[in-house]
Amino acid sequence: MYKNFLRYIISVLFFLGVSGQANADFKVGFVYVGPTGDHGWTYQHDEGRKAVEAAGIKTTYVESVPEGADAERVIRQLAQSGHDLIFTTSFGYMDPTNKVAKDFPNVKFEHATGYKREHSNVSTYSARFYEGRTLLGHMAGKMTKTNVIGYIASFPIPEVIRGINAMTLAAQKVNPDIKTKIVWVFTWYDPGKESEAAQALIDQGADVIMQHTDSTAPVQVAEKAGVWSFGQASDMQRFAPKSILTSIIDDWAPYYVERSIAARDGTWKQQDTWHGLKEGMVAMAPYNSAMGSDLVKEVEQLQKDLASGKTHSFTGPIYDQKGNILVAEGSVADDGMLAGMNVYVKGVEGDIPQ
C-alpha cells in the first residue's frame, strides 16, 4: 500500500511535467515500470528510446509507473499531450493500454509482452527470452555441482513460467539429476528482496542462480557467495565479473526505431511481433571463459541452432509435473501454447502460485 501510494504521488508529479510539453511535432512516448537506472529491464528499453531519439524523433518517457490504474492515467496523459506513438513496456500495462487506445484512435500504441490487441491501433511485441533461457539451462546443467539451480521469479505469468520451463528442460538434457528451486518475490524490482531470495536459494544448496527480476542484486550476492549466475535483460558482467557466465540482453532498439519511423511516415500497421535470437531482439553477452572453451563452443553452437530454427527450446516429449504429456515426441510447442503457458514441466519443484 505505502508503495502504491508513493508511486501514485510520483506519477502525479510526472503528469505535471509531461503535460507541460505539448507540441505539434511527431512524438513518441515511453512508459517504464522501473527506474531507467535499474541496469536491467527498464534500462534496456531506455537504450531503445535513445536510439529512436538518435534517429531524429522526439521522445518522452515516464519511469517507475506502477502497473494498474495509475498506469492508465499516465498513458492517457501521454496520449492527450500529443504523443503519436506510445510504447508501454510492462506486462501489467496490458488492460490500461487497450482502454486508452479505445479513446484515442489516432494514437498508435505498442504494448510489450502482452497478448491483447482489442483495437486496431494497438500492436504487441515481445522477445523470445526463453531461447536465452535454454542456453542458460544448458550452462547451468553443466556447471552445477550440487545439482540445484536457484531461480528467482517475479510474478506467475506465462512469460516467467516459460523461462523457468525452458531453462529446466535444457538443463535436464545435459544433466538429468538437476532440480530447479524457485522463490517468488512478487516484485519486478526490489534489490533488497532479490538479494535475500538469492541468499536463501544459495543457503538451500543452489550453486547456480538466475533471476527473472530487474536489478543487479542477485548477481552480486552470487559473486560474494562464489556461485554461478546470469545477468538479466542487460549485460551485468561488471557487477559480478567472476560469477556471471553470460547475460540475456534484450535489444529493443531496432524495433523501436523501425516502428517509430513507420508511425511517422504513416506506414504503421497493427501487428504481433515475437522476435528472438534470429532477429537479434534477444542477444547473449560474451560467455565467461571460466566455464571452459569446450562448453563455450557447445553453447555457441546451440545458440546458432536456436537462431536458425534447427533446435527449438520446447521440443517434445515434454511432460508436466504429474507426468501428462504436453508436447508429443517429435513435435515442438506452437506459439499459442508458449504464449499461454501456465504449468511447470517435470523436474520443477513446487506449485505455481495461483
Place this chain on the structure above:
Amino acid sequence: MSFDLNFIGILIGAIMASSVPLILAASGELITERSGVLNLGVEGMMIIGAISGFALMVITDNLFLAVIGSMISGLIISIIFGVLTQSLLTNHVATGLALTIFGIGMSAMIGKNFVGIPGKEFPLLFVNLKENIPFLGPILFGHSVILYFAFLLPFLTNYFLKKTKIGLIIRAVGDSPTSASNQGINVSLVRYSCILYGGAMCGLAGAYLSLIYTPQWIENMTGGRGWIALALVVFATWSPIKVLIGALIFGGITILQLHMQAVGFRIPVQLLSALPYIMTIIVLVVISRDSRKIKLNTPTSLGQIFYKEK
C-alpha cells in the same frame, strides 16, 4: 537441504543483518515522534543517506568518512523538514511526504553517476570466531560495527527516554508543548534537535543498505523500508524495545518465507509473502495490549503544530 544447528545460526545472523536498517530508522523516528513531531520523510532521508554514503565511499575511498557523511546528509535533509514544520509551521504530514518524494528524486539525480560501480568490502568484526564456534558464532560474530550499534541502540534509547533529564524533557515536549513551554523549555530547540537526530539515524540506515547490505547504488534501493520503519514505531507503541522486537520479526519472517519457498513448503506463496506484515502486526498488537502503558508512551501532541505566542 541442511537444517543443522549451524545453519540455523547462519539464518539468525542473516535475519539480524536484514533488520538493521529498520531498527536504526525506527529508533531515530521514535525520538522525533516522542518530541511530538511526525516526520513521514523517513524513506526520503534513508535514500539520501544511502546515496551520500555510497558516493562518499567512491570519492574518498574511506568507509569511515562515508558512514559519517551519510549521517550528516540525513541530518541536513531533515533540517529542511525542521525549518518548514517548526519555523514556518507547515503541516507535518504533507511536509514529510514531500521530503520523501524529494529524497527519492534527489538521490536518483545524484546517483546517475554512481550506478554500476561495485561497492567496497566493509570490514566485519570477529570473523574467526564466527567460523570456529558453531551456532552461536554466526549469530554473535562476523557482523559490521553498525549492526552491533543498531542492536544496542533500542536499549540506549529506552534508558535515555526514561532515566535521563533530556529524555524526560523530550517526552514532556511531546506530551504537552504548551506546558513544557510554560516551564521554560525551549520547545522549538528540543524539537529541532530530535528532528536532526532522526535524520542522522535514517541516513545511517540508508548507508547500511548501500555500503554493507547490498553494497552498490541502485535507484530506489530502500524499497519501502522507511515506511515499514514508520509503521513499526506506531505498532510498537513508541517503545524502543518493542521496535527492536518488531524489526526482528519483520526481517525474520521476510527471510524465512523465502527459505520456506526454496525448501518447497506447500503453503500458498502469496500468503507467505504477506506473512511478515501480518505477523509483525499481530505480535506487536499482542505485546502492546496494556492500554495504560500505551497512553504513557504515546506522544499526545504528535503531529500537532505548536506555536508559541509572544
